[in-house]
Every structure is written in structure tokens, then in C-alpha cells.
Amino acid sequence: MVTTDVSTPVPTAPRVSAARVGAVLEYFFTYSFRTREALTLLGVIWLTAVTEPVLYLLAMGLGVGSLIDSTIPVDSHQLSYIQFVAPAMLAVSCMSGAISASIFSFYTRHRHLGMFTMISTAAVSPAEVVVADWLWEIIRVTMLSAIFVAVMVVAGVVGVGNALVAFVATILVIAAFAAVGIGLSTLLRGWQDFDIITVAQTVLFLFSGTFFPIQQYPEWLQVIVQLSPLYQSIALLRALTIGDFGMALVVPIGYLLLMVVAGLLFSVRRLGRDLGR
Amino acid sequence: MDTEFGPPLDDMAVLGRDLTKRFGEFTAVDAINIDVYSGECFGLLGPNGAGKSSTMRMLSCISQPTSGALTVLGTDPRREAARIRGRLGIVHQENNLDLDIKVVENLTTYARYFGFSRSECRRRAAEMLEFAQLEQKAVSKAGELSGGMQRRLAIARALVNSPEMVFLDEPTTGLDPQMRHVVWQRLLELKQRRTTLVVTTHYMEEAEQLCDRIVIMDHGHIVAEGTPQMLIKENVSQEVVELWFSETPTEETAAPLKGISEQFDVLADRIVLYVANGEEAAKEVHRRGLTPERLTIRRSTLEDVFLRLTGRTLAE
Amino acid sequence: MANPTITVLERHMLLYQRLWRASAFSLFILPVLFLTSIGLGVGGYIHQVDGHDYLQWITPGLIASTAFQTGANESTYGVLSEFEWVGGIKAMRSTPVRIQDMIRGWLIYVLIATELAVAAFLIVIWLAGALTPGLAISAPFVCGAVSLAIATPTTAFSAAINDQDWFLVLARFVILPATLFSGVLFPISQLPAFIQPLSYLSPLTHAVELMRDFAFGTATPMTVALHFAYLLAWIVAGWFLANITYRRRLTD
Numbered sequence: 001m002v003t004t005d006v007s008t009p010v011p012t013a014p015r016v017s018a019a020r021v022g023a024v025l026e027y028f029f030t031y032s033f034r035t036r037e038a039l040t041l042l043g044v045i046w047l048t049a050v051t052e053p054v055l056y057l058l059a060m061g062l063g064v065g066s067l068i069d070s071t072i073p074v075d076s077h078q079l080s081y082i083q084f085v086a087p088a089m090l091a092v093s094c095m096s097g098a099i100s101a102s103i104f105s106f107y108t109r110h111r112h113l114g115m116f117t118m119i120s121t122a123a124v125s126p127a128e129v130v131v132a133d134w135l136w137e138i139i140r141v142t143m144l145s146a147i148f149v150a151v152m153v154v155a156g157v158v159g160v161g162n163a164l165v166a167f168v169a170t171i172l173v174i175a176a177f178a179a180v181g182i183g184l185s186t187l188l189r190g191w192q193d194f195d196i197i198t199v200a201q202t203v204l205f206l207f208s209g210t211f212f213p214i215q216q217y218p219e220w221l222q223v224i225v226q227l228s229p230l231y232q233s234i235a236l237l238r239a240l241t242i243g244d245f246g247m248a249l250v251v252p253i254g255y256l257l258l259m260v261v262a263g264l265l266f267s268v269r270r271l272g273r274d275l276g277r
Numbered sequence: 278m279d280t281e282f283g284p285p286l287d288d289m290a291v292l293g294r295d296l297t298k299r300f301g302e303f304t305a306v307d308a309i310n311i312d313v314y315s316g317e318c319f320g321l322l323g324p325n326g327a328g329k330s331s332t333m334r335m336l337s338c339i340s341q342p343t344s345g346a347l348t349v350l351g352t353d354p355r356r357e358a359a360r361i362r363g364r365l366g367i368v369h370q371e372n373n374l375d376l377d378i379k380v381v382e383n384l385t386t387y388a389r390y391f392g393f394s395r396s397e398c399r400r401r402a403a404e405m406l407e408f409a410q411l412e413q414k415a416v417s418k419a420g421e422l423s424g425g426m427q428r429r430l431a432i433a434r435a436l437v438n439s440p441e442m443v444f445l446d447e448p449t450t451g452l453d454p455q456m457r458h459v460v461w462q463r464l465l466e467l468k469q470r471r472t473t474l475v476v477t478t479h480y481m482e483e484a485e486q487l488c489d490r491i492v493i494m495d496h497g498h499i500v501a502e503g504t505p506q507m508l509i510k511e512n513v514s515q516e517v518v519e520l521w522f523s524e525t526p527t528e529e530t531a532a533p534l535k536g537i538s539e540q541f542d543v544l545a546d547r548i549v550l551y552v553a554n555g556e557e558a559a560k561e562v563h564r565r566g567l568t569p570e571r572l573t574i575r576r577s578t579l580e581d582v583f584l585r586l587t588g589r590t591l592a593e
Numbered sequence: 594m595a596n597p598t599i600t601v602l603e604r605h606m607l608l609y610q611r612l613w614r615a616s617a618f619s620l621f622i623l624p625v626l627f628l629t630s631i632g633l634g635v636g637g638y639i640h641q642v643d644g645h646d647y648l649q650w651i652t653p654g655l656i657a658s659t660a661f662q663t664g665a666n667e668s669t670y671g672v673l674s675e676f677e678w679v680g681g682i683k684a685m686r687s688t689p690v691r692i693q694d695m696i697r698g699w700l701i702y703v704l705i706a707t708e709l710a711v712a713a714f715l716i717v718i719w720l721a722g723a724l725t726p727g728l729a730i731s732a733p734f735v736c737g738a739v740s741l742a743i744a745t746p747t748t749a750f751s752a753a754i755n756d757q758d759w760f761l762v763l764a765r766f767v768i769l770p771a772t773l774f775s776g777v778l779f780p781i782s783q784l785p786a787f788i789q790p791l792s793y794l795s796p797l798t799h800a801v802e803l804m805r806d807f808a809f810g811t812a813t814p815m816t817v818a819l820h821f822a823y824l825l826a827w828i829v830a831g832w833f834l835a836n837i838t839y840r841r842r843l844t845d
């Protein structure tokens with residue numbers, strides 16, 4: 001037992017050591033692969049991960065796309081419907097992957113399994129727990145986005161070069177949503193609040209220029225939609241998949257970086273308070 | 278109605294022959310015979326994993342025996358399990374409460390399963406709240422109760438249908454000593470009303486206080502049965518000498534004891550010696566040059582029977 | 594004497610009462626969101642489908658799809674948690690309530706939850722001034738049937754597993770393809786010929802066709818009977834499976 005003299009100020013600067021973050025990551029890793037069954041199930045889930053983009057592209061491209069005879073204008077480009085909708089579906093998949101990974105799994109592990117309380121008594125700071133968890137979610141969800149991008153290439157929706165650039169951008173999108181998601185999950189009071197998250201995700205999904213250009217909306221609504229993080233992610237991925245590398249990309253990239261920083265700082269503060277540090 | 282054993286015997290609440298329960302390859306209960314008489318309190322004792330809960334689930338018509346013959350309250354559970362359960366009260370090892378609804382709602386919903394009218398359910402729920410001394414908490418969420426209160430609620434819930442026979446799987450585990458006595462008091466009241474009780478427990482005191490007859494199980498087998506007094510008399514001598522050592526005693530340490538008594542157990546912190554006369558044995562121990570830190574002499578208890586028969590202490 | 598099925602239902606309704614406020618909001622808001630974004634938004638690029646405006650054309654299908662989703666979603670965590678975490682079902686098992694009573698009471702609860710969602714959807718359409726008598730009368734029946742058609746096998750599945758990650762597999766292999774390829778967003782005829790028969794395996798496809806036939810007045814007794822018979826087959830098969838998996842889990 002270490003006794004702390006409460007009169008001496010405890011250092012408050014978040015300290016983050018790569019070694020300790022690595023150790024926590026390793027713990028998450030071994031925990032996930034703890035049993036044979038867990039491993040088998042994980043394998044099956046990876047297998048099904050491929051089906052999701054294939055289904056979406058089939059339904060949107062072949063199905064809805066075939067009802068639309070015109071092309072969709074994006075900046076100076078004229079896109080087929082599938083070209084228009086595929087990068088948006090990719091962004092949505094990154095968002096929901098990162099949100100469900102961070103919110104649902106962070107919540108279960110923190111509140112129900114008490115995992116973070118346990119880790120943080122082992123001389124690991126809240127900042128290190130948050131960073132480790134954030135990296136862990138990024139690793140898991142990035143594997144999904146890689147599969148999605150690969151399917152897009154195979155389907156001929158995007159060229160290999162642009163696909164690689166877009167894949168790198170998905171890491172940023174996932175990082176942004178994961179950071180914010182961890183912060184949000186520290187605010188949840190119980191399972192009943194998950195409904196709010198689901199509805200919020202649906203609103204973003206339907207109204208962020210996913211299925212049709214936001215020029216369809218009245219002027220004032222367009223402004224609001226542009227504030228949506230999903231809209232910014234879609235704008236970034238759509239531009240990159242059609243090879244539109246310009247200064248205009250500064251806005252979405254800046255927006256997403258801001259989400260990363262704000263999300264992480266907020267999470268560290270909240271978790272620190274939760275764990276009584 | 279006739280059963281496999283012929284016409285029902287009025288004084289037999291449970292009649293089980295060669296009862297076996299397998300989970301896959303693993304045999305949790307291995308061909309045991311169990312008789313429970315009407316109006317008695319019957320105890321099932323045994324270490325963790327002995328098969329007590331599995332046996333309770335079969336006797337209370339919840340799980341089906343893999344093989345063997347069983348009659349409960351004069352009826353065959355393979356045909357009439359639901360009907361029999363209507364006459365039973367069952368307290369599982371876990372509480373199985375609905376933690377998100379109110380305490381009184383836990384009682385009323387459960388009472389409804391027995392087919393009582395709504396007003397009758399409310400009446401019975403109020404009665405049970407009093408029984409469990411939870412009137413103050415009636416409208417709290419069950420999840421807000423302390424562990425001991427939840428246990429009392431689970432016990433009260435099982436009695437809401439005025440059962441003829443009650444199964445209680447470790448009813449007082451997790452209760453503080455005072456609450457444990459309150460529950461024992463309640464169970465003794467039930468017994469006085471000629472309700473048949475089947476109890477599992479890890480507390481010897483509980484078994485000695487409540488049970489008329491006891492069965493000790495280990496690894497799915499019955500290793501002994503009888504009244505508590507009989508079990509003590511048959512399995513261990515009258516008195517027990519305990520020799521406490523600061524270092525873990527070994528067989529070597531115990532070697533000089535051979536002549537004093539053939540019956541002894543070497544545990545982590547002490548050696549337990551079963552003898553007819555404690556005083557004499559103690560003298561003999563010193564004469565043989567053993568120097569335990571401390572030496573105690575007491576009358577033997579069920580705890581010692583358990584230790585003799587299973588090689589384990591009860592409280593593990 | 595209270596019917597055991599009803600007493601089981603009473604417990605589920607009691608538990609639901611704590612949640613309804615939260616879910617009532619999403620019951621009304623989700624139809625509005627779907628109709629405006631998909632119907633109006635995407636519809637802006639689509640002239641007509643089978644001689645109807647896109648919004649008009651997808652509305653009946655969206656209602657059926659909502660019922661399908663409700664039936665599936667209610668029967669996942671709701672069932673698994675009863676076995677794994679809540680213990681309510683083990684309590685029921687200690688009473689005269691039989692396994693078939695438990696399943697029946699549960700399914701009636703799912704049916705009620707579905708009809709509430711359908712009612713909310715119909716109210717939204719009515720407020721928009723687009724509710725036709727054909728739609729209003731047929732929706733509760735068709736939607737109830739398709740909800741049970743997916744709820745019964747899903748309940749059986751949920752009672753057979755012990756890791757919630759299996760729901761991810763269910764969502765991706767069954768629920769998502771059924772939602773996307775059952776003719777809700779576009780006619781099945783747009784799909785490649787080899788996929789079309791697969792679409793007809795999905796109960797949702799039959800419910801969507803029923804809803805459209807009733808909404809547009811193209812229903813014939815023959816097709817209605819066939820579609821309903823198919824949905825009934827799912828319900829009956831799922832019911833038997835659920836009885837098997839519940840029994841296996843509860844008689845141990």
C-alpha cells in the first residue's frame with residue numbers, strides 16, 4: 001500500500017507513456033482472444049464483415065441506382081449513383097463501427113466489467129487508458145474499413161490509387177468518431193440512453209448528404225447539415241475517391257482533427273473523475 | 278393416482294431412486310436414492326460442485342433426471358411437472374429477481390403465475406412483505422435493496438403460493454448473523470405448520486438447528502445420511518482434539534499420533550484428532566513429545582463428520 | 594383462473610412500461626426521418642416506379658420493414674438477457690407456467706410492441722394526409738404477421754446462444770440482406786435474375802408485396818392467401834424451433 005499525503009498537490013498533467021499504453025493494448029488483445037469460442041466467433045464476425053459493404057453496394061448501386069437515370073453533380077464532376085453513394089456508405093460504416101466499438105464496448109468494459117478501474121490501479125493514468133482504448137478501437141475498425149475499400153475497388157467504383165488515399169482518410173474518420181464516442185460513453189447513465197445514441201446516429205445517417213446531394217435542402221438546412229461530422233467525413237471520402245485533391249479538403253480534415261483532440265481531452269477528464277483521480 | 282412405485286404413500290413427499298443427472302459426458306449426480314418425508318426438514322450438505330443444486334433442480338421438477346425414477350408429492354414429474362410446481366416453493370441459489378421493478382411488483386407478478394386473481398395477489402404480496410420485513414421497501418426498486426434484503430425477498434416470493442413443500446438452495450448465504458437467525462425463525466415456523474422443507478447449506482449450525490435428517494453428498498454420490506446426532510455418532514468419536522501449529526503440519530508431524538487414535542486429519546493449520554476421551558488424549562500428546570502452539574478439546578460436530586467423509590472443510 | 598400466457602405477458606408489459614417514454618419518441622420520429630430523407634430526398638431523382646411517385650411507392654414497404662425490424666430487434670437482447678442476466682425466466686420456471694406459456698406470452702408482447710410502432714407510422718402518414726383506408730386496415734394484420742415471422746426464429750436463435758456477439762452475425766447475414774433486398778427501396782425486378790428467387794425466401798418480401806397490393810388496390814384473394822400462407826409457415830416453424838431451444842435451456 002502506498003499512502004499519499006493529501007496536502008501535497010498531486011501532479012495533474014496527463015502523463016502518457018508509450019510503454020504503459022502498449023501494455024494496456026496487449027491486455028485488451030489477450031482479453032479478446034481469451035477462449036476458443038471467442039476466437040471462433042471473432043473469425044465468423046470477420047467473415048461477415050465482408051458481406052456488409054457488398055450488400056450495401058449491391059442494393060444502392062444495382063437497386064436504387066437503376067431507378068435513377070440522371071447523373072449526380074458533385075463540384076465539377078458528374079457521378080453515377082453508385083459512385084456518389086459508395087464513399088458515403090464507407091463513411092457511415094466507419095462512423096457506426098467506431099461508435100459501436102467505442103460506446104458499447106467501452107461502456108460494458110468500464111461499467112459492467114470494471115476493467116478500467118482494475119487497470120488504472122496498476123499505476124496506469126486515465127490518459128493512458130483512454131489512449132490505449134482509442135488506439136484499440138482504431139485498429140479494430142480500420143480492419144473493417146480496409147475490407148470495405150477493397151470491395152469498392154473490386155466492384156470498380158474507385159481506382160486503386162485513389163482507394164489507397166481514401167483508406168488512409170478512413171483512419172482519420174474512425175479516430176475522430178472513436179475519440180468522441182469514448183467521451184460520450186462516459187456520459188451515459190444506463191442502457192436507456194443507448195436509444196438516444198441510436199436515434200442520433202440514424203439522423204446523421206439520413207441527413208448528411210448520404211443518399212442525395214444536400215443542394216436538395218433549403219438554404220438554412222444546408223448550413224446546419226454542414227456542421228454534421230458525418231457530412232464532413234463523407235465530403236472528405238467522396239472528394240478523395242474521385243481524385244479531387246484540393247485546398248477544399250482543409251475544412252473536413254481540420255474538423256476531424258478537432259474532434260480527435262477535443263474528444264480525447266474530454267474523455268481523459270471524465271474518466272479521471274470517474275476513477276477518482 | 279398410481280406412480281411407478283405403486284399407489285402413492287401419503288407420508289412420502291419425495292421418493293427418488295437411482296437419480297442421475299449428466300451434463301454431456303460429466304455426471305453431476307450419480308444414481309442417488311433420496312426419500313423425504315412429509316413435514317420434515319431435509320438437509321443436503323456437500324462441498325462446492327458436489328451436485329446439491331443439480332439434485333434440488335431435479336427434485337423440484339425443474340430439470341429432468343437423465344435417468345432414474347422420481348415421485349414428488351405422490352405424482353410423476355415427467356407427466357405433471359407444471360402441476361406439481363404449483364404446490365412447491367422454490368428458492369434458487371441465485372435470487373432471479375426482476376431488479377428494475379418494485380419489490381411489491383416482484384411479488385405480485387410471481388403470484389399471478391400461480392393463477393391467483395389480482396386482488397388475491399395483492400393480499401398475498403402484502404402478507405409476504407410483512408413476513409420478509411420489507412414493508413418499508415415495498416415501492417423501492419428491487420435492485421436498490423441490499424444483498425440480504427434481496428435474499429429475503431426471493432424467499433418470501435417462493436412462499437407466496439402457500440406451498441406444501443419448499444426447496445431452499447443455500448437460503449442464508451450472504452446474510453449477516455442476525456438476519457440468518459430471522460430466516461431460521463421463519464423456516465421453523467413453516468416447519469411447525471407441517472410444511473416440508475428441503476434445504477442445502479454450507480453452515481453446520483443451520484443444518485443442526487433446522488434439519489431432522491441430513492444427506493452428505495460428494496462428487497455426485499451420497500456419502501452418508503441420517504439424523505445429525507446419528508451421523509456424528511456413526512462417523513466420528515465423541516470428542517475432538519485440535520492441535521494448532523504455526524507451520525503447516527505434515528504427515529511426519531502427525532506420525533507420533535498413530536497410537537493415540539487411528540482417526541485424524543492433517544489440515545493446513547492444524548491436526549484434528551478424533552478420540553473417545555479428550556483429556557486423556559491431550560495428556561498422551563504431550564507425553565509423546567509433540568509441542569503444538571495451542572491445543573483445544575471439544576465435542577465433535579457435524580463439521581467433523583463432513584471433514585472425515587469428504588476430506589474438506591465445509592466453509593471453503 | 595388467470596391464464597398463464599396472460600400472466601407472462603403482464604410481466605413483460607410491466608417491464609416495458611419503464612421504457613415506453615424513451616421509445617415513444619423514436620417510434621414517431623423514425624418514420625418522419627425515413628419518409629423525408631429517402632422518400633423526398635432520393636425520390637427527387639426518381640421519376641416514377643410502377644406508375645407511382647417514389648414516396649408513395651416506398652411508404653407501404655417502409656411500414657412493413659419497420660414491423661420486421663421491430664420483431665427482429667425485440668427478440669435478440671430481450672431474449673438472451675432473460676436467460677443470461679435477468680433470471681426472470683428462471684423464476685417463471687419455478688412456477689406452474691409451462692415453456693409454451695412463456696414463449697406465447699413473450700410473442701404477444703412482441704406483437705404489441707410491433708403494433709405500437711405500426712400505429713405510430715400510420716399516424717405520421719395520416720398527419721401528412723396520405724393515409725388510405727386500404728393501408729390503414731391491412732397494415733396491422735400484415736405487419737403483425739411479418740413481425741412474428743421473424744420474431745419466432747430469432748427468439749429460438751437467441752435462446753440457443755450464449756454470446757451476444759452472435760447477434761452481429763445475425764444482423765449481417767439475415768436482417769440486413771432481408772431489409773435491403775425485399776423490395777422496400779426498389780423493385781426486386783431490378784436485381785440480377787439469380788438473386789430474385791432468394792429475395793422471395795425473405796418473409797419481408799411477401800409482406801411488402803401484400804402492403805403494396807392493399808395500398809394500391811391490386812390485391813387478389815389468391816395472392817393474398819399465398820403470401821399470408823408463406824408468413825404463417827415461418828411463424829409455425831419458428832414456434833417449434835423456439836420450443837426446442839427453450840426446452841433445451843430450461844430443462845437442464
Ligand SMILES: Nc1ncnc2c1ncn2[C@@H]1O[C@H](COP(=O)(O)OP(=O)(O)OP(=O)(O)O)[C@@H](O)[C@H]1O
Pocket residue numbers: 300303305323324325326327328329330331332370845
Ligand atoms: N448446466 C450445467 N451444465 C454443465 N455442467 C453443470 C451444469 N450445472 C451444473 N454443472 C456441473 O455439475 C456439478 C455439480 O454442480 P451443482 O451446482 O449441482 O453443485 P453444488 O453442490 O450446488 O455446488 P455449490 O455448493 O457450489 O453450489 C459441477 O461440477 C457443475 O460444474
Ligand SMILES: [Mg+2]
Pocket residue numbers: 329330331370446
Ligand atoms: Mg449449488
